Amino acid sequence: MTQQTRAHDIPLGVAVIGTGRMGADHVRRLAEATRGARVTAVVDVDAGRARAAAALAPGCTPYTDAAAAMAAEDVDAVLVASPGPAHEAALLQALAHDLPVLCEKPLTPDAAAALRIVEAEARLGRRRVQVGFMRRYDEEYRQLKALLDAGGLGRPLMLHCVHRNASTPPGFTDRMLLEDSAVHEIDATRWLLGQEITAVRVLRPAPSPAAPEGLGDPQLVLLETAAGAVVDVEVFVNCGFGYQVRCEAVCERGSVRIGEERGPAVAADGRWGGPVPQDFLTRFRAAYDREVQEWVDATRRGTCTGPSSWDGYAAAAVCEAAVRAQETGGRVEVALAERPALYDEAG
């Protein structure tokens, strides 16, 4: 259904493409925790998963083919949660139908595919794609950005970032450590500092014995920005003990730290402390809720806000440089294409 024909009081009909861990969580979120939307279609190449996800949103239709779902009368918008390499095909199809999209990160793993999305959207002449960089919707990240933007602490000189996962799914590679994991901090750096990243290095300590065969884990990603800030990102995706995402901004006149564990510290049995979150679904639940609600609200108003295709492309270009830095051990400069005027306003 087009934006013009949909009355304001009718909920947005959303097709969720890819119903694995993240997609199923978004189906539940849209069905139970989002105002102004309903899930009308779920799509997965695995028919059993599509059927299982359909059970989370009564009344929706399961599909194994995204094109069929996008052509359905009751689909007004698309949420893409298939694996990164499948995003380009889904996004180009959605743009061909002029459908608004919330696409899970990464926009695409490689920069050339991301640029094709940017070009297709620029040809439409209006923003249609919001990328799921959910750090931008996290309360503490928003507070950090507000403090940096207010300027009282002076210019940000460095960011120290920590990105730890308890474990990785089977098949997780060195490349994915950058394109799937570090990509969050790459976007957060561009957003928090309001600058492009100009060069990357990747340091590889001797791997933890818990690292799966073929994965160097942890790794330290070093980013340089256009105004001379330096950012270090520890990515440790088989740390074993939980899910931690932290950031400390060091500025000319002060520092700000976010992502410390919060909540009641219990003293009992001769110990004190609190729980460490075990996964992203717990740590970022409120951020995902806000991200999806803001997408639905903007889409129903006929607009598109938040991280753009350009942001997705810029992050992919930094990841591509980081992959080369990982392979060569050297410093690699980031090359960006010319930014279409459509993306001149900040997301």
Ligand SMILES: NC(=O)c1ccc[n+]([C@@H]2O[C@H](COP(=O)([O-])OP(=O)(O)OC[C@H]3O[C@@H](n4cnc5c(N)ncnc54)[C@H](O)[C@@H]3O)[C@@H](O)[C@H]2O)c1
């Ligand atoms: N924002 C976050 O914090 C966050 C967290 C986890 C995952 N993600 C992103 O969400 C996406 C999905 O990740 P996941 O962990 O849920 O993966 P997953 O492997 O659990 O699920 C992916 C699902 O997509 C299906 N699929 C594969 N190709 C498809 C296609 N062409 N069309 C339709 N369905 C297809 C698979 O059968 C599977 O059910 C990825 O882009 C990932 O980076 C984001």
Ligand SMILES: O[C@H]1[C@H](O)[C@@H](O)[C@H](O)[C@@H](O)[C@H]1O
């Ligand atoms: O796809 C996931 C997701 O993006 C998580 O937020 C991140 O912590 C993981 O490292 C990544 O593999």
